[in-house]
Amino acid sequence: MNIVKQGLAASLIALACAGAGASAAQAGEIAVIVKTTNSNFWQNVNKGAKAAIEGQSEHTMSFDGPAAESAIADEVNLVENAINRGVAGIVLAPSDPDALAPVVKRAYESGIPVVIIDSALADSAKGTYQAFLSTDNCAAGEEVAKRMIEEAGDSGKVAVMSYVAGVGSEIGRVGCFSDYLKNNSKLEIVGPYYSQSQMATALNQTTDVLSANPDLVGIFGANEPTAVGMGRAIVQAGKAGQMTAIGFDGNQDLQQFVRDGVLDAIAVQGSFAMGEKGVDTVIKLINGEKVDDFINTGVVIVDKDNIDSPEAQNVLY
Numbered sequence: 001m002n003i004v005k006q007g008l009a010a011s012l013i014a015l016a017c018a019g020a021g022a023s024a025a026q027a028g029e030i031a032v033i034v035k036t037t038n039s040n041f042w043q044n045v046n047k048g049a050k051a052a053i054e055g056q057s058e059h060t061m062s063f064d065g066p067a068a069e070s071a072i073a074d075e076v077n078l079v080e081n082a083i084n085r086g087v088a089g090i091v092l093a094p095s096d097p098d099a100l101a102p103v104v105k106r107a108y109e110s111g112i113p114v115v116i117i118d119s120a121l122a123d124s125a126k127g128t129y130q131a132f133l134s135t136d137n138c139a140a141g142e143e144v145a146k147r148m149i150e151e152a153g154d155s156g157k158v159a160v161m162s163y164v165a166g167v168g169s170e171i172g173r174v175g176c177f178s179d180y181l182k183n184n185s186k187l188e189i190v191g192p193y194y195s196q197s198q199m200a201t202a203l204n205q206t207t208d209v210l211s212a213n214p215d216l217v218g219i220f221g222a223n224e225p226t227a228v229g230m231g232r233a234i235v236q237a238g239k240a241g242q243m244t245a246i247g248f249d250g251n252q253d254l255q256q257f258v259r260d261g262v263l264d265a266i267a268v269q270g271s272f273a274m275g276e277k278g279v280d281t282v283i284k285l286i287n288g289e290k291v292d293d294f295i296n297t298g299v300v301i302v303d304k305d306n307i308d309s310p311e312a313q314n315v316l317y
Helices: 002-018 040-053 072-084 101-109 137-152 168-184 199-212 224-236 252-260 271-286
Strands: 029-033 060-064 089-092 114-117 131-134 155-162 186-194 216-221 244-248 265-269 294-296 299-302
Touching (some): 040 060, 101 114, 114 271, 131 271, 137 155, 137 168, 137 299, 155 199, 199 216, 199 224, 252 265
Parallel strands (some): 089 114, 131 294, 155 186, 216 244
């Protein structure tokens, strides 16, 4: 009797554990999992993904992400849950190149196609996902560096306000920005400082940097929350227009900073395109079609002169 009871208890526990994750996937569900849902940039990715799903009935879409980009374990759990409920495909923006690699491998072993967007996975993950869609972050960083040299001149201090150290997009974007300045100018880099993609942290860090370096000729905010915090700090310090300030990404706050002359320019990624093309690519994979290994979703340098142009308006959000 005790053995039977123990067996029944074990079965009930197993069933409870199986049901502890998300419920079963909807028919043909494509799980879009991003670094955080608390960002206009990622919500614009969501809009693009929805646009790809609309007008067809074979697939559904779910959109999720942690509360913050630094909540890496939470993103791993979201991917685990998607695999456990048997989704048809995954579009993933990995918050950490190493931490997300094992769970992507598990998706691959489960026969679920995975498309990576925005930030690269570690080299160890190659072969476990089918396509990578992103801004060429190194090329984008170099474009910002060229603009910085044009506007700020060839010498002086440039502060780098970065976000999460070691993230694939940060390595390319900030690394290539810094390398280009070092190799093509006499500009001295102050930083980088890491905001953990928190606007308030970036504001405080920028306030301190501006106070400690009154002779700055330039400053670069390398992603949306960081650039917004940087812009607000510049305004609060009364230093708008006193240095070349360039941000990355293109939400309403950053657009207004450009219009007001707080920021000289913003480098804007095709976030809508990441979502739309990411879902389109997964659907092609599900249908057995071949896709390119890398799809560049591009970047546009937006300033006061071109902010109302069709090219800019297509990427701003």
